[in-house]
Amino acid sequence: MWDYTDKVKEHFLNPRNVGEIEKPDGLGDVGSLACGDALKLTFKLDDNERIVDARFKTFGCASAIASSSALTEMIKGLTLEEASEISNEDIADYLGGLPKEKMHCSVLGREALEAAIANYRGVELPQAEGEIVCECFGVTDVEIRRAISESNLRTVEDVTNFTKAGGGCGKCEEKILELLNESSRGEKLQAIPMSGPRRMTNIEKIKKIEKVLEREIKPTLKKDGGNIELIDVDGDYVLVSLRGTCASCAKSQTTLKEYVEKKLREQVLDTLIVEEYRQ
Amino acid sequence: MEKQIIYMDNNATTRVAPEVLEEMLPYFSELYGNPSSMHSFGGQIEAKIGEARKKIADLLNCSPEEIVFTSCGTESDSTAILSALQSNVEKRHIVTTRVEHPAVKNLSENLDILTGHKHRVTQLPVAADGTVDLQQYEDSLSDDTAIVSIMWANNETGVIFPIKEMAEIAGERNILFHTDAVQAVGKIAIDLAAVPVDFLSLSGHKLHAPKGIGVLYVRKGTPYFPFLIGGHQEHGRRGGTENVTSIIGLGKACELAARHIDRENTTVKQLRDKLENGLLEKIPNSILNGHKTARLPNTTNVSFEYVEGEAILLHLDRYNICASSGSACTSGSLEPSHVLRAMGVPFTAAHGSIRFSLSVYNNEDEVDFILEKLPPIIANLREMSPFRQQRHK
Structure with missing residues (x-):
């Protein structure tokens, strides 16, 4: 038996906002009978694009x-801008957590919300454009990449728990593994419209920066007799110290901004600012 | 006050009968000897095990020497199948069905790794009512077939296979036949003098004995290789000190089962039928899964379209009603049960399947209670389901 929190049980037994709004401003219909879960979300907006009613x-x-049920409670009273910031983790948190095998239920909620917002705005959903990886559950590479990056997924099992991909015949496991490896190599994740800024922990950020420094930047600088050391990372500020020929080079500032910062922005986070550390 | 549990999940496990527990208790305390010992303190235990073996043999109508005690149904299944492959090492084909219990299904799918030889596995399909086609079965057998392993009755639907005919067909071709009878023993009469299987598995906890005890029946003269190799216990057919208390409990449970078998097919069946007919009648868009008559008397598996099984079970749980479901969400896997999928049950129905499995401990009040509580639960969940209206607009 699943270990559900009291809040999950309470929302299950007394779900809020069951139903369907007639002539809704936004309608999101995700999942399918075949997949075992499906959610139809409708909402109504006021003149300021604030959600005044939501039903499921x-x-x-x-x-x-x-x-x-949690999703409808969370989005009522929010503007569309605010609502679009809600992640699947937020839904799970609101419920006091979900068993890991059930995280895909929170993903379903977020997907329905996105679909409903996209429906209101009259735009296409990004995941529809991806390439199908898991044929059993119709999950695209875009969805998997996104789940990997948003929820820091590490294993195929994690990916299955969050997206269902790989939970059927299992033939796509290798492909999922590739997507996992791709992200851990620090390659830039495909830009996904509509998703909020990707949150990265400081340690993650430092590790990724170090990786790029070691693999790419240091070897290039060393060719010219220079070198670089990471001193600190403070929010978006990356403090480095230039060594060797770089330390005395007149073009060092250009190197820092045009090369080092550009590389780090491409591969780690596009808001990073690289500065030279001076004692 | 103790919660009143309505237990209708007897294909999952059963309560230990009070008589069984009573029979076992002394062997946990004062009568703790080892049956292999030379002293009479241990020797009396061996005699008691012999009595239990006799009671089990009587229920199956076979000889006590043909009973090998194991730890569970799964061990019995593994022992039978791997033994057959070792005694027919040149044969590399095994025939089974798509609806077997994982103990047979997953084993048959991993034989190459276990034996180091490449094997061919035929998993016979089933019809929409869960039955197999005898001709197709016969056609699947070949000179290369080492063993057939087919369950006597299916755990999810209760559908009974024609084991007698199937074993005879295999016997004519000198192919070993194993049946996983874990769900059948105690619920329907088993007569091994008339049904020529070579191996049969049973599990204690499905017939009111404790968990952790199983039996493998091995017909006299059948080539046999032990799975657990060790001491001389079970005449060298299964090493390891006997699970004395559970063996004694299983003996008593088989004695009770022999006595209750008529009730299974009268009282229990009537209760099951009342429940089944009541649900199908009261709840629209409900479908029976499995053959109407070739079925265990205690089992009913009904699908309620457009709703999901786990949600139904959790609502039932509030009334302390215990049942189970073939839905994806209850299993921890993401797909509905392999049995229902093999039967071609559409997804609309497979996710909303509920199995009730009764025992002699159930009564009519309990059936009435479920018939009162379940219809509004389904109606309520359908109210919430986005699929409901698409078809009924």
Whole structure:
């Protein structure tokens, strides 16, 4: 039996906002019977694009119903801008957590919300453009990449828990593994519109910066007799110290901005600012 | 006050019968001897095990020497299949079905790794009602077939396979036949004098004995290789000190089962039928999974379209009603049960399947209670389901 929190049980037994709004401003219909869970979200906006009412209809297990109920409670009263910031982790947190095998229920909630917002704005959803990786559950590489990056997924099992990909015949496991490796190599994740800024922990950031320094930047600088050391990372500020010929080079500032910063922005985070550390 | 549990999940496990527990208790405390010992303190235990073996043999209508005690149904299945492959090492084909228990299904899919030889596995398909086609079965057998392993009755639907005919067909071709009878023993009469299987597995906890005890029946003269190799226990057919208390419990449970077998097919069946007919009648868009008559008397598996099984079970749980589901969400896997998928049950129904499995401990009040509580649960969940209206607009 699943270890559901009291909040999950409470939302499952007494779901809020069940139903469907007639002539809604936004409608999101995600999942399918075949997949075992489906969610239809409708919302109504006021003149300031603030969500005044939200309703859901859900086919699925207790956590799918609870996630849907939680989602409608969370978005009511928010502007569309604010609502679009809600991640699947936020939905799970609101419920006091979900069993890891059930995280895909919170992802379903976020997807329904995105679909409903996209429906209101009249735009296409990014995941629809991706290439199908898991044929059993119809999950695209875009969705998998996104889940990997947003929730820091490390294993195929994690990916299955969050997206269902790999949970059927298992033939796509290798492809999922490739996507996992790709992200851990620090390659730039495909830009996904509509998603909020990707949150990275400081340690993650430092590790990624170090990797890029070691693999690419240091070898290039060494060719010219120079070198670089990472001193500190403070928010978006990356403090480095230039060594060897670089330390006395007149063009050192150009190197720092045009080369080092550019590389780090491309491969780690596009808001990084590289500065020279001076004692 | 103790919660009143309505237990209708007897294909998952059963309560230990009070008589069984009573029979076992002395062997946990004062009668703790080892049956292999030379002293009479241990020797009396061996005699008691012999009595238990006799009771089990009586239930199956076989000889006590043909009973080998194991730890569970899964061990019995593994022992039978791997033994057959070792005694027919030149043969590399095994025939089974798509609806077997994982103990047979997953084993048959991993034989190459276990034996170091490449094997061919035929998993016979089943019809929409869960039955197999005898002709197709016969056609699947070849000179290369080392063993057939087919369950006597399916755990999820209760559908019974024609084991007698299948074993006879295999016997004519000198192919070993194993049946996983874990769900059948105690619920329907088993007569091994008339049904020529070579191996049969049973599990204690499915018939009111404790968990952790199983039996492998090995017909006299069948080539046999032990799975657990060790001491001389079970005449060298299964090493390891006997699980004395559980063996004694299983003996008593088989004695009770022999006595109750008529009730299974009268009282229990009537209760099951009342529940099944009531649900199908009261709840629209509900479908019976499995053959109407070729079925265990205690099992019913009904799908409620457009709703999901785990949600149903959790609502039932509030009333302390215990059942199970073939839905994806309950299993921890993401797909509905392999049995329902093999039967071609559409996804609309497979996710919303509920199995009730009764025992002689159930009564009519409990059935009435479920018939009262379940219809509004389904109606409520359908109210919430986005699929409901698409078809009924």
